[in-house]
Amino acid sequence: MATLEQLQSALVKADAAGDVEAARAFAGEIRRMRSSAPSPESATKPKEESTFETYRNGLASGPINLYLGAKQMLGGLSPEEQSIYAQNKESEKKAPGTSFLSNVLTTVPTMLIPGVNTVAGATAVGAGLGALQPVGGEQTAGNIVRGKLTNAAIGGAVGGASQFTADKIGSAVRNRLATSTADAQATASRNSLRDAALSEGRDAGYVVPQSQVQPTFLSNRVESLGGKAAVKQEASIRNQEVTNALARKALGIADDQPISQGALEGIRKTSGDVYAEVASLSPIAKQDLEALKVARNEAQGWFTAYNRSARPDDLAKAKAARELSDMLEKSLEAEAVTAGRTDLIPKLINARKQIAKTYTVERALNKATGDVSAPVLGRLVDKGKPLSDGLDVIGRFNQSFPQVTRPAAGTQAPGVSFFEPVTAGVAGMMGHAATGSQMGLLAAGVPLLRGPARSLALSGPMQSAPTYGTNRLLQLAGGAQPETINALARMIGMGGAASLAAE
Numbered sequence: 140m141a142t143l144e145q146l147q148s149a150l151v152k153a154d155a156a157g158d159v160e161a162a163r164a165f166a167g168e169i170r171r172m173r174s175s176a177p178s179p180e181s182a183t184k185p186k187e188e189s190t191f192e193t194y195r196n197g198l199a200s201g202p203i204n205l206y207l208g209a210k211q212m213l214g215g216l217s218p219e220e221q222s223i224y225a226q227n228k229e230s231e232k233k234a235p236g237t238s239f240l241s242n243v244l245t246t247v248p249t250m251l252i253p254g255v256n257t258v259a260g261a262t263a264v265g266a267g268l269g270a271l272q273p274v275g276g277e278q279t280a281g282n283i284v285r286g287k288l289t290n291a292a293i294g295g296a297v298g299g300a301s302q303f304t305a306d307k308i309g310s311a312v313r314n315r316l317a318t319s320t321a322d323a324q325a326t327a328s329r330n331s332l333r334d335a336a337l338s339e340g341r342d343a344g345y346v347v348p349q350s351q352v353q354p355t356f357l358s359n360r361v362e363s364l365g366g367k368a369a370v371k372q373e374a375s376i377r378n379q380e381v382t383n384a385l386a387r388k389a390l391g392i393a394d395d396q397p398i399s400q401g402a403l404e405g406i407r408k409t410s411g412d413v414y415a416e417v418a419s420l421s422p423i424a425k426q427d428l429e430a431l432k433v434a435r436n437e438a439q440g441w442f443t444a445y446n447r448s449a450r451p452d453d454l455a456k457a458k459a460a461r462e463l464s465d466m467l468e469k470s471l472e473a474e475a476v477t478a479g480r481t482d483l484i485p486k487l488i489n490a491r492k493q494i495a496k497t498y499t500v501e502r503a504l505n506k507a508t509g510d511v512s513a514p515v516l517g518r519l520v521d522k523g524k525p526l527s528d529g530l531d532v533i534g535r536f537n538q539s540f541p542q543v544t545r546p547a548a549g550t551q552a553p554g555v556s557f558f559e560p561v562t563a564g565v566a567g568m569m570g571h572a573a574t575g576s577q578m579g580l581l582a583a584g585v586p587l588l589r590g591p592a593r594s595l596a597l598s599g600p601m602q603s604a605p606t607y608g609t610n611r612l613l614q615l616a617g618g619a620q621p622e623t624i625n626a627l628a629r630m631i632g633m634g635g636a637a638s639l640a641a642e
Contacts, residue, residue, distance in 0.1 A: 188233070196227075197234025201241030203227045207273040212287070215278045224273055246630045258302045265298020265632070266291040301632025308628065327607040333539045334605060340536035341604075343529070344381040346374050346597040347540050353605040358596065365592035369553035371542050373593050379510055379547035385529035386500050386511040390493075397509040403497040410490040417471050417483055424474040427467045434464035439498050446502060446515065492527075499530060505548055513537040513544035553593060 150165035188196070207224050210216060216224060231238040246268060254260035272294075274286025327334075337352060348370050349358035362370050387394060392402055418428040441457035444450075468491055475483045503515035516530055517537030526534055537544040595601060 193230070193233050194237045196230035197237030198241045200227050200231050200238045201243075201245040204242070204273055205245055205271050208271040211273050211278075211283060212270075215283065216273070221278065224275060228275070243630050250630075256302070258299050258306075261302035262295045262299035265301075266295030268298070269294020297632045301628050304632075305628030323607040330605065330607075336532075336535040336539040338604065339532050340540070341602060343385055343532055343536075345378050345536055345540075345544075346602060347543055348374060348596055349601050349603070351540060351542070353603075358601060361592050361596045361601070365589050365596050366553070369589065370593050370596050372550050372553040374543035374597055375545045375550045376547050376552070377597065378513070378544050379550075382511050382513045382533050382544070383509070385533050386503075389496055389528040389530050390500060398500065398504060398511060399509060400501070400504075400506055403501055403504075406497050407494050410493045413483060413486040413490045414471070417475050417480070417487065420478040420480060421474050424471055427470045427474070431464055431467040431471070434460050434467060435494075435498070438464060439501065442498075442502055496528065496530065499524075499526065505546065508548050510547055512546050514541065514546070517541065517544070 147165075147169060150162055150169065153161040153165055203223065204227065207216060207220060207227070210220065249255055249264050249268070252260070252264060255264050269290040269292070270287050272290045274283050274290070276282055276286070337347065341347070348362055348367075349355060350362050350367070383398065384394065386392075386398055387396070390398070390403070390406055392398060392406075396402065414428050414431070418425040438457050438460035441453050441460060445453040445457055468487070472484050472487055475481065475487070499516070499519065500511060502519075503512040504510075505512065511533070513533050514537055516526065516534040518534075520526060520531065520534030520538055533544075
């Protein structure tokens with residue numbers, strides 16, 4: 140193949156001979172060869188490092204420095220080693236983070252040195268590691284000694300300071316962890332009664348917005364979208380069904396039957412059969428039973444009056460009637476014992492308990508709707524009245540979360556608002572104006588997400604139990620051994636000292 144010089148000579152001859160075709164051919168070939176030839180700049184330009192090579196070289200810089208520094212102590216660096224030193228410094232500049240990590244990792248073996256976890260020990264080890272760093276510049280004995288002493292001073296100062304700082308940080312972390320743990324335990328203790336009511340209530344089926352238990356960023360956003368007031372309204376309506384179910388279970392009423400005045404009287408009549416049997420044992424027992432019926436009715440009447448009026452006189456009369464009924468109960472038991480019918484006493488106790496529950500539920504019953512009022516049972520718990528068989532669960536839950544156990548009859552249905560359709564219309568118009576298309580009208584559906592948001596806020600995944608503890612990172616840091624904390628701080632400090640080594 141002809142060279143560029145030969146083609147240029149042939150072009151000159153063709154021009155002189157007037158051979159136009161040949162001249163064009165030679166000129167085209169010359170242009171082709173010139174375009175394909177590498178430029179002088181590209182021929183001398185060094186090859187660019189890849190990202191992987193840059194980080195790889197940075198990660199190798201720490202061990203290379205230790206090798207060169209040790210070699211320097213034994214007689215200086217050869218020209219080739221000085222070239223390696225210069226290249227290593229360039230790698231450190233290109234990847235400072237990886238180079239710093241490399242210097243930190245080279246200090247790992249120092250963790251095994253006895254006494255290194257003291258300020259004096261860390262100072263000595265830091266000085267030694269500093270002295271092992273190479274010194275740049277002229278490789279004269281004086282320059283090397285000065286550089287080594289400078290590096291040793293830097294390493295010792297940073298090593299000692301790192302150990303001192305690590306001791307202070309470790310002590311502060313452990314103190315903070317102890318304080319945080321004590322605060323968490325105190326909070327858990329303060330909330331223990333509420334949390335117990337929450338646990339048994341949720342087991343029974345009650346729901347509570349998470350904002351009333353332990354708010355989180357997610358739960359607050361969901362409840363805000365659903366409307367905080369509307370979420371509480373929906374919770375109250377749901378919880379009314381749970382309250383009614385617990386009351387039915389306590390009384391032995393079927394799930395598909397309403398809690399009515401007739402149902403309560405039927406339970407009393409059935410439970411009263413054993414009283415009739417005791418009354419037949421003696422005239423005294425018969426008189427006591429009649430008096431007991433009157434006392435019970437009076438107690439119930441005065442308690443009902445007190446619920447409406449809150450007058451102390453009504454409460455005093457109710458308590459006096461209840462005390463009389465308790466005395467008559469004991470008298471009937473005594474008559475059974477006198478007659479040799481001790482087998483009737485357990486039946487009397489069970490019947491008395493069942494009848495007492497009917498009167499308790501009647502005090503809280505909305506006779507028009509068949510709903511049982513959790514607030515009424517809550518007040519009974521607050522006053523120390525002994526409730527059982529689920530009625531106590533209702534009362535305690537109401538006392539802990541009154542805002543979500545309001546009677547359903549007095550609670551407005553959630554989502555019924557004039558502003559929701561107005562908001563939907565405004566959102567749709569704004570979406571259309573912002574996008575300039577019909578698709579923007581879809582923004583009108585955003586207010587419709589309030590209903591699903593309320594359901595999500597009261598769903599199982601959002602009904603988590605409250606937790607009390609310290610920050611997880613603080614637990615890990617506080618749980619680490621002091622030697623580990625000191626070693627990590629010392630390694631980081633010495634890695635930084637190596638990065639500051641004299642050029």
